[in-house]
Amino acid sequence: MNIGVLKELLLSPEWQEIQELLDKTIDAKILWVVTESGTSILKFDENHHELCQLIRDSDEGSKRCQNSQQTRFREVKRTHQTIFSPCYCGLMNFAVPIMIDGKLISVIGGQLSRSEFPLTVEKCAQISVACGLDVKDVMAQAKGIKHISKSDQRNIMNQLSLFSGMLSFLIK
Numbered sequence: 001m002n003i004g005v006l007k008e009l010l011l012s013p014e015w016q017e018i019q020e021l022l023d024k025t026i027d028a029k030i031l032w033v034v035t036e037s038g039t040s041i042l043k044f045d046e047n048h049h050e051l052c053q054l055i056r057d058s059d060e061g062s063k064r065c066q067n068s069q070q071t072r073f074r075e076v077k078r079t080h081q082t083i084f085s086p087c088y089c090g091l092m093n094f095a096v097p098i099m100i101d102g103k104l105i106s107v108i109g110g111q112l113s114r115s116e117f118p119l120t121v122e123k124c125a126q127i128s129v130a131c132g133l134d135v136k137d138v139m140a141q142a143k144g145i146k147h148i149s150k151s152d153q154r155n156i157m158n159q160l161s162l163f164s165g166m167l168s169f170l171i172k
Contacts, residue, residue: 006105010042030108033107049111051145054133058131064130069093072093072094077104077107099168114148115148117147
């Protein structure tokens with residue numbers, strides 16, 4: 001029953017407003033929503049950063065991206081806590097639990113267009129080699145990505161935890 005309520009919310013105009021608010025306040029975009037078993041409810045592939053879209057177009061990049069998402073999902077499933085961590089190329093990603101009466105019913109994952117560390121020429125070269133991409137294309141997409149401080153990471157983690165709690169309350 002709660003999954004039905006969640007699906008209804010995800011398809012509502014209010015969800016669009018929630019996504020816009022997340023984007024405006026902390027530059028966060030929702031990428032995926034899954035059940036507690038990992039079954040996909042919705043995907044928002046268009047919300048991936050341009051660098052991620054480039055990387056995901058390669059087989060190796062797509063595999064690495066999926067592994068990063070799966071790692072965050074499993075950690076949320078294990079801890080029932082919000083996770084905020086970098087993907088393999090350094091972009092900050094998150095996964096938030098949706099809890100009802102102490103039980104995990106869903107996980108929502110997303111991304112900030114910010115990186116844990118500066119995306120240097122060397123890091124862009126690493127990504128291009130690993131994914132079979134042109135380094136110039138990787139550098140062009142990475143150019144506008146800003147580094148996020150540890151202090152800002154903590155603040156965003158707190159905001160994402162609050163977001164998780166509010167969504168759980170709304171769905172209940």
